[in-house]
Amino acid sequence: MKLNLQKASGEDGHILVKSMEMEDPTFESATVHVATATFQNPKTSSFDYTAELYLGKTVGTKTVTSGVKTFTVAAGGTKAVAFSVNMPTLTIPSDVYHVYLEIKHLGTLLITFVATDDVTVIVTPAINVTTITWV
C-alpha cells in the first residue's frame, strides 16, 4: 500500500519524499517488514543524506527502527531506499503505532515525516499441545 506523509517537524524544501510503499498496515508481532521510500533532491547539488524509519507513539520515541540508512541523491535526482523494520514484540494482543521517517544531512535533522496512516501490530493467538496422559 502507498503511505501518505506529512511533516511532523523540521523544514520543507531540503528533500522530498516522492512516494513511500509498504505492505499491509497490519503486521504480526516480531516479524520483519520492508518499506521503500523514494527520495528526491530538489537542490542543484548532490547531497549525502541519512534516513531512519521508525515506529513510535510520539515523534522521537523510537519503539522499533530500521536503523540509519545512508544514501546520496544527485542534484534533481531520485533514490529509492528500503527500510527493514522488525515489528515490536508485543505482550498484549495488539497495539497501534505511528510511522515516522527522519531525514538528516551531516547529522543535522532536516525534516521528520509522519505517515497519515498508522500501522497495527498484532499477536495472533496460537497454542501447542505437548503431552496427553490418560488416567
Place this chain on the structure above:
Amino acid sequence: MAQFVPSSVHKAIATFKNPKSAGFDYMASLCMGAGWTEMASASFHLDAGQSKAVEFQVTMPSAVGTYPVYFKVTSGGVLIGGFAAEEQVVLAIPSGLIILGVTAQRGADGSISVQIKWTAKGVNWGMYEGGPEDFFVAGAYFGDAASNTWGLYRENVGATVPCGAEVTSGLYFPWDFLTGMGEHPEEAYKYHDFKCQIVLRESWQRWKAYKEYIAVDII
C-alpha cells in the same frame, strides 16, 4: 495406546503451551473418532509462554473400537488449531470381570440401596468345561473399611446376569435386614461402607469366587 472399557469415565490431562508473547484465553475441546465428536471441553488462560495441564473428564463412547483423539482449540471464538494425539484410544471389553462402579446410599428409613455395575467377557475357567453360565453377587458386607471390620453379611443377593453382558444390579437392604443379624438397631448406622463379592456360577450347586470386595462409602 490407552485401552478402556466402553462407557467408562476417564480423565485426559493435556499440557498446552502458549508460544506467543501475549496472553490469551482459550477454549479447548477433546474430540474422539473420525467425526471429531466432542467429548469434553475446557476454558483456560495462558500467559505468554506459559504451559498448563488441563483436565478433560471423558465418558468413553459405548461402542468398542479404536478412536483417534483430537483437540480443537479456539481463542476469541476463532479456531486456531486442531491437533491429533499420537496415541489412539482403544475401547474393548477385556477378558475377565470388570467392576465399572459401585454406589451405596442409605435411605431415610435406614435402609441401604446399592448399585453395582459390572461386565464380564472371555473368562477362561479351565477345568470348568460346560460352564460358566452367569454371575451374581454372592455376598454383601457392611462395616467399616478404615478398621477393616465387616460385621454384617448377606448371601446370594441380587439377580444373576449372563456372562458378557454389562449389567447394573440394584441391591436393596431394608432396615429390618440391617438390624436383624443380631445387631442392635441403633448400631446399624455404624456401617459406613459396603463391599461385595461377585462370583461366577459354574452350576447351581457349585460356584467359584471370581472378584470380590469393592469397598465404597455409604452416602
